Amino acid sequence: MTNPDSDHLAPWHNLTAAEVSTRLDSGRAGLKNTEASRRLDQYGANTLPQPQLTGFARLFIRQFISPLIYVLLAAMVVSLIAGKLADASFIGLILLLNALIGALQENHANRSAQALRNLMIIRARVVRDGKVSEVSAENLVPGDQVLLSSGDRVPADMRLLEAAGLEVDESVLTGESLPVLKNSELICDPASPIAERGNLCFAGTLVAAGRGRALVTATGLQTEMGKLSQTMEAAHSAKPPLFQRIERFSKKLTIALLVAVALLAAIELARHTDPLVIFMTAVALAVSAIPEGLPMALTLVLSVGTRRMVKRHVIVRKLVAVESLGSCTVIATDKTGTLTENHLTARKVVFCDDVSVTIDGGKLPSALEFPQHGDARVTRLATVAALCNEAELRPLENGEWHSSGDAVDQALLVMAHKVGLTRRGLETHWPEQAQIHYEPALGFAATLHVNAQNQGTLICVKGALEKLLPMCNRMATVDGDMPLDAEQALSAMARLAEQGARVLAFADGEGSASDQFVPESLHGLCLLGLVGMFDPLRPGAAAAVAECRAAGIHVCMLTGDHPRTALAIAQELKLTDSGDKPVSGVDLASAEAQGPSTLDALTADTRVYARVSPEQKLTIVQSLQRQGQFVAVTGDGVNDAPALSSAHVGVAMGEQGTEVAKESADLLLTDDNFTSVVAGVEEGRIAYQNIRKVIFFLISTGAAEVVLFVLSTTFAMPLPLTAVQLLWLNLVTNSIQSVGLALEPGEGDEMRRPPRPPQESLFNPVMLRRVLVSGVVMGGLAFISFYWLLQQGWEVETARNSVLLLMVLFENVQVFNSRSESRSIFRQPFFSNPILLLGTLVAQGIHILCLYSPLMQEVLGVSPVSLSQWGVLLSIALVQVVAMELLLRFNRWKASP
Numbered sequence: 001m002t003n004p005d006s007d008h009l010a011p012w013h014n015l016t017a018a019e020v021s022t023r024l025d026s027g028r029a030g031l032k033n034t035e036a037s038r039r040l041d042q043y044g045a046n047t048l049p050q051p052q053l054t055g056f057a058r059l060f061i062r063q064f065i066s067p068l069i070y071v072l073l074a075a076m077v078v079s080l081i082a083g084k085l086a087d088a089s090f091i092g093l094i095l096l097l098n099a100l101i102g103a104l105q106e107n108h109a110n111r112s113a114q115a116l117r118n119l120m121i122i123r124a125r126v127v128r129d130g131k132v133s134e135v136s137a138e139n140l141v142p143g144d145q146v147l148l149s150s151g152d153r154v155p156a157d158m159r160l161l162e163a164a165g166l167e168v169d170e171s172v173l174t175g176e177s178l179p180v181l182k183n184s185e186l187i188c189d190p191a192s193p194i195a196e197r198g199n200l201c202f203a204g205t206l207v208a209a210g211r212g213r214a215l216v217t218a219t220g221l222q223t224e225m226g227k228l229s230q231t232m233e234a235a236h237s238a239k240p241p242l243f244q245r246i247e248r249f250s251k252k253l254t255i256a257l258l259v260a261v262a263l264l265a266a267i268e269l270a271r272h273t274d275p276l277v278i279f280m281t282a283v284a285l286a287v288s289a290i291p292e293g294l295p296m297a298l299t300l301v302l303s304v305g306t307r308r309m310v311k312r313h314v315i316v317r318k319l320v321a322v323e324s325l326g327s328c329t330v331i332a333t334d335k336t337g338t339l340t341e342n343h344l345t346a347r348k349v350v351f352c353d354d355v356s357v358t359i360d361g362g363k364l365p366s367a368l369e370f371p372q373h374g375d376a377r378v379t380r381l382a383t384v385a386a387l388c389n390e391a392e393l394r395p396l397e398n399g400e401w402h403s404s405g406d407a408v409d410q411a412l413l414v415m416a417h418k419v420g421l422t423r424r425g426l427e428t429h430w431p432e433q434a435q436i437h438y439e440p441a442l443g444f445a446a447t448l449h450v451n452a453q454n455q456g457t458l459i460c461v462k463g464a465l466e467k468l469l470p471m472c473n474r475m476a477t478v479d480g481d482m483p484l485d486a487e488q489a490l491s492a493m494a495r496l497a498e499q500g501a502r503v504l505a506f507a508d509g510e511g512s513a514s515d516q517f518v519p520e521s522l523h524g525l526c527l528l529g530l531v532g533m534f535d536p537l538r539p540g541a542a543a544a545v546a547e548c549r550a551a552g553i554h555v556c557m558l559t560g561d562h563p564r565t566a567l568a569i570a571q572e573l574k575l576t577d578s579g580d581k582p583v584s585g586v587d588l589a590s591a592e593a594q595g596p597s598t599l600d601a602l603t604a605d606t607r608v609y610a611r612v613s614p615e616q617k618l619t620i621v622q623s624l625q626r627q628g629q630f631v632a633v634t635g636d637g638v639n640d641a642p643a644l645s646s647a648h649v650g651v652a653m654g655e656q657g658t659e660v661a662k663e664s665a666d667l668l669l670t671d672d673n674f675t676s677v678v679a680g681v682e683e684g685r686i687a688y689q690n691i692r693k694v695i696f697f698l699i700s701t702g703a704a705e706v707v708l709f710v711l712s713t714t715f716a717m718p719l720p721l722t723a724v725q726l727l728w729l730n731l732v733t734n735s736i737q738s739v740g741l742a743l744e745p746g747e748g749d750e751m752r753r754p755p756r757p758p759q760e761s762l763f764n765p766v767m768l769r770r771v772l773v774s775g776v777v778m779g780g781l782a783f784i785s786f787y788w789l790l791q792q793g794w795e796v797e798t799a800r801n802s803v804l805l806l807m808v809l810f811e812n813v814q815v816f817n818s819r820s821e822s823r824s825i826f827r828q829p830f831f832s833n834p835i836l837l838l839g840t841l842v843a844q845g846i847h848i849l850c851l852y853s854p855l856m857q858e859v860l861g862v863s864p865v866s867l868s869q870w871g872v873l874l875s876i877a878l879v880q881v882v883a884m885e886l887l888l889r890f891n892r893w894k895a896s897p
Helices: 017-023 033-043 056-062 067-081 085-106 112-119 224-234 241-270 275-289 294-311 321-327 335-339 376-387 407-419 423-429 465-471 486-498 541-550 563-573 585-593 596-603 614-626 638-646 659-664 674-714 723-742 765-791 796-817 834-852 854-860 867-895
Strands: 123-128 131-136 145-149 157-169 206-218 314-316 330-334 345-350 356-358 392-395 401-404 432-436 444-450 457-463 472-477 480-483 502-509 525-534 554-558 608-610 631-635 649-653 667-669
Touching: 017 157, 017 206, 067 085, 145 157, 241 674, 294 314, 294 321, 294 674, 294 723, 314 674, 321 649, 321 674, 330 335, 330 614, 330 674, 335 554, 335 563, 345 376, 345 407, 345 486, 376 407, 376 423, 376 457, 376 472, 376 502, 376 525, 392 407, 401 407, 407 502, 407 525, 457 465, 465 472, 465 486, 465 502, 465 525, 486 502, 486 525, 486 563, 541 554, 541 563, 541 674, 554 563, 554 614, 563 608, 585 596, 585 608, 585 614, 596 614, 608 614, 614 631, 614 638, 631 638, 631 674, 638 649, 638 659, 649 659, 667 674, 674 723, 674 765, 674 796, 723 796, 723 834, 723 854, 765 796, 765 867, 796 834, 796 867, 834 854
Parallel strands: 330 554, 330 631, 472 525, 554 608, 631 649, 649 667
Antiparallel strands: 123 131, 123 145, 145 206, 157 206, 314 667, 345 356, 345 525, 392 401, 432 444, 444 457, 457 502, 472 480, 502 525
């Protein structure tokens, strides 16, 4: 027996059924049970390996791997060495809470391989020792003969030996929207892609119609699904955009802090200052510069974004994915089930005289109120479509409809219902007398009906146009039945096919109930017309694509469908410009063979990819990432899982998506609608705006503290604030107000802005100018106040008390300056964010309570201040509003052409 693991030795789709049986040493009676047991030992169970999940302790430790966390850990260690237990405790508490939240989130992370394994735990009917028995799919081995029928999940990769009307839904593996007709007699080219191997069935796919007998050729990891599992394990998830920006920011902050500390230390050493004083000054500077509340603030902003996304039908599995979706510059979306409904619809009827009728799309209404079409030929064609049909369609008590059977037949029954005809009503007048079942070799199906009242007969035929043309001598026109014009009919079919439709032809005629009803007896019929069946767009999909393009997001469609079908859908979505052509899997393979640069040049502007394999979807994503794009991938099938896992953010369909896709994704859509992806992008952009607002607020107040300390050290003055007072500012009053910023609503123009450049830092020029001006103004005024108070003879502790209160007031003012980078504080709706107002009042209120609390007076070194001092300090704090308004005008002037 040939080793089935050696694909290069056994291209099963390129061999005849007899050759496959010989290679696998399997006869008509199937394997003997003893041989099956031996092969099970040799090849192993037909399962995928269980992934080893990361333990909670390891996830917890992993949360500390971040440059920003390193800085905070260093500050905590320095504080411990210096004996500042309060400082160290504050920082340690923040680190522990942040790590706990992050670990809990990641504990629900990706279990893609396990989901794949669960998908394959099914039962199969197998022939062994000449008998049909049912066994667990786990026990299948290469060489087993498996019987397939409608509704079965294919348990392994297999080569068909026999097939009767066998259609398999391979959308989870290939993305092909329509069931694939299988033919055991086919001999496929060795290089043909998976989607075109019509003599094979693949593990995890679903038998939509018909029956077959097949020989197992691969099990477990050797199946196409198994290879996909290995591809997913090898795919490295891209680091989220927010993490990339935070890491760059943290590195710059660390370098700046080290430079500042070294500079101050050098100045103090030159002055022969006591080394212990220098050390304490460095600790204080580090505490003031490091935004200790930032990790918690980021978690808060993302949590708020998560709740907002749920209201817009997006479930977040990983917090950071909230911002990642907002940062995306490219959305690579699956077609079937994402942009389209994955529900075949008979939408267009075309007659041979070029007259066409569009059938209303959408699902059936709960009430049977049908429009009557003016063209009687529509009713005539719909009669044939309903009678020559093996599907079922019936209303349920809840007003919905239940359908079963072949997807094409279901679509035709729905079309007939919309025209005003029901199969049950038609059969009362035209009961079925005989039937010719659809077979691939025939290419058509036919039924014979006899009228119970007048004994008249009706022949109904549907199938491929080229199969029906020899049976017909007439065609239906608006002026009645006319002699057949075959060229006109073929021309009409070509135009319909160019629109991406699956085309069926219909014919009727009279026959004799006494004659034998066989294919050879079908002649002298009238060609009624053609029906184009489409997978309709989801409502709002075209508008969502347009919104993405307006927002500067490049949308590309990845599908396993035929290029013609893919292009038709893309044109309906207005995804492509005139002259654009789809890139096929063959084109991708050719470009990839020439090197990464050739591949990247191909993917840079391509909007439609057709006939692409799961591995090629991953290749496309990785190519876009190499070009510096932030990539979001949407999908619902197993074939989308590697790309979902590797993207910066993966978005899976929550309703119809496979468990594999869901477990591979960061976000789930509860309504499976592409419009929800766009809503998620908007919420993600709002989240990023709020992150920038929080960071600006924390960094600008921290910068003010640094300026205050640098000036005080430069002029050989005492430390203006103690380390505990700095932590009080950074972790308590600041953090309370940052909660309000995290809840800021959108500014309304998020989807009219281009995406942020992928390499853009958190500190772009606008942010940098705002931080510098804020830091200099607040820090400078605080230093002047501290200097003046000391010159007036105030005690250091009393002066620090006033400076601390002034810094709290600066924070109260600055939090409102932080609400927008481009709008004046006076043009923002004051009450649009009541939590921000409440947070500001609470922060100030807590500080006032501390001024009168004996315990906090001792811990913070504070005391009550007079009403006149309050007035003076508040007046100084309001200068910051004037400074930021002037800067806003400068920024507008600089941005103007």
